[in-house]
Amino acid sequence: MLNFLQPWANHFPVLLVLIPLLGGVLAPIFGRGSRGWAWAVLTTGIATIISIEMLLVVRSGGAISYPLGGWPAPFGIELKVDLLSAIVALVVTSVGWIVTIHSRRSVQVEIPADRLGPFWSVWLLAITGLLGIIVTGDAFNMYVLLEISALTIYGLIAMGRSRDRKALVSAFNYLILGSIGASFILIAIGLLYAHTGTLNMSDLHQRLQASDGGATVMTARAFLLVGLSLKMALFPLHFWMPAAYSTAPSAVASLLSATATKVGIYMAMRFLYTVLPTEGGVLTDPNVWLLGGCAGAAIFYGSIQASRQPSLSLLLAYSSVAQVGYIVMGLAVGHIDAMTGSILHLMFHALMKGGLFLCAGIFIYRLGSNDFTQLAGIGRRMPWTSAAVVLGGLGMIGVPGTAGFISKLHLLRGLLLADHPILAMLVLLGSAMAAIYTWKFVEIAYLKPAAEDAEEIREAPFEMLWPVWLLIGSSIWLGLNPAPVVELATDAARALLGGGG
């Protein structure tokens, strides 16, 4: 551990939330104008260091519990960081950091200069909300932080309007749907509280496991499933996502695709396995069929739609619909290998899709849009960006040597061992269809000639390229050296399926 952090080691869980919160609150004061970006990089950088240290602490010493206000659980609010939360926190902070570093120029172009202070403030508050959801061990506190992340994300998406007026409509649609999802989650938490008299997650789990449940708990589960599906954009409640991701400012799209839906999935893992009652650590059959069915449909529908889209942003957004399907499928069937695959895919997809959306943003920065008509022959004019898109696409397919192969391999093994051959077929089918939409980009970028009247386009500046290659490159590196990460994910999956808290 870094020496100067030692005295604060007890406080890591709260510091992880507090640092971006203070950063966001102070941004309007210290981060005016162009300094806002440096302020955001500093804040997310510190958060990344803390989350690395926290993962090391949890890895060696087990889950951390932090009693806020000094009040013991379940009376006060407890922060609880186990291996899964530490992993997801590291994904959010590190990818958030890299996206922030990348975004200086694109934000300068897409956000009016007099609003940079509020922009970076809202940006950091969104990260605060996501991190707070990850580290909390209290069901109502999770809802409060969900409010922060949701509110700020609506604002961030709406800022895409200077490029595309449709951003206002997609932000408004997401606001309505997100609010419905959040109220469903709140209703469920209220029902669970009325049934048990507690809000602490481990306490809830114990008391729910001991009670016979009945109508109240069943209704709470139904409302939670609908609310969480909206938040994580699980088919058929995904429809806000493609519009929102394709019209948001490109930096915001990268941040959200890598972090926001992942945190929604994390919430589903938490609620399904460590809050709601389970049957010997796994979900009951109707739940598996429902979630698995939606996930399978998401893979199929998302992949088909992705290959029919007119722009790179929309293609990537529909591909995300499919990828959410893979992750949810793995978490639903309740087999250790499938859950490992699910956690691995959550990490790898954040890296790959974050990097791919950064590429989509680079095309917007250079060309003004990333419609496929504009991208004809781009492979020769912007070789580094285009190559990154192709490598990321190979990861989406799951070609051996990429990280996507490792996660899908575990997922497939888990599905087959848990006796779900049809779902396993869908995973293979989805991978084949990912090849189709990746090929679509290759064909346009490398095989089509550039338009005659195309103006001279230069490759993106180095400061925008290296974060992309860091993300895509690390996904390749993890595909070649998967052992440590796989071990980490397996341990996290085991803790989750053990009903552990």
Place this chain on the structure above:
Amino acid sequence: MDPVLLLDVLLLILAVLAAVAAMLQRDLLGSVMLMGIYSLLMAVIWANLFAMDVSFTEASVGAGAATVLLLMALTRIGTRERSGGDHSLPALVLVVLTGVVLLYGTSELPRFGDPQAPAQLHIAPHYLAQDIGKVSDSATPPNSPHGEGDFGHHVPNTVTAVLASYRGYDTMFETAVIFSAGMCLLLLLRPIPRRSPETVTIDESGSTSHQKSESVVLRTIGGMLIPYILVFGFYVQMHGEIGPGGGFQAGVLVAAAFILHSLLFGRTATDRWLPRWLVDLAMSLGVLLYAGTGVACMAMGGHFLDYSALDRVHPAEAEALGMTLVEAGVGLTVASVVLTIVRKVQGGTR
């Protein structure tokens, strides 16, 4: 039949009618008014359930501030709903179905006020008795006098104790939600700078003279009210430990005094008393005061927001002090964000 129950049922029916009427109303002004009535009815219902703090908040925020903000928004977008409502039958079926599921889910809940309900037995008794006691850590002296009760009779209002101490972390983020709302508005509603500076000044002075009230009676009587509203606001702020009230309600009240001032005397006059940079700064300062109090507790060797760490010798007094500080932070942020929203909605273009 119990007359109180009868009153409750009547009020609930009225509230539902007001909500439905607000949806069906084509005139947006009427819609906003009906929502205000709905909030007021809910405030009475809360009061009837002895949830005084909730009632107070609903009255000041729901019926008061939200109505004013919506009315101001209407002055900019007009009061006619443009398109006729398109009623989709599947949507209605879905909503009714959701309602049925919800009724089914609540059918097995304990009866209202049942003393044997889990919510009454598990944690709440300890909140009422204030006998929880802190997590022991190395920094706490062994004879920590928390035995006489967590707050040693300094915090008679249990709601405030839960809000600001037992679940103070939630309240910090509720304040941060308010701050985020203010920031999102600054992000979205600031006038686009492309217009030449001259037009902007003409616009602003023009709107200022519109907003100034010309009536001598209004200005005199209204002006006399402002100090009383402010004093009441500060009273609610400081009194939260003992009676209903606290930072959220007080913040709205203080903001109301300044909004009234700007409506009566024009915005430039208000800006002289309360410069804009100060309001912008106060938004951040409120959350900072809240979080800073928590960090101070950490620096003194306690957990985040463990106010008793501020004074190990008199932990109960330190609890009360910490709660006063964080409530002040809440009040500061709420008041300045409400003022900012009003300013943006009044004067922001696009």
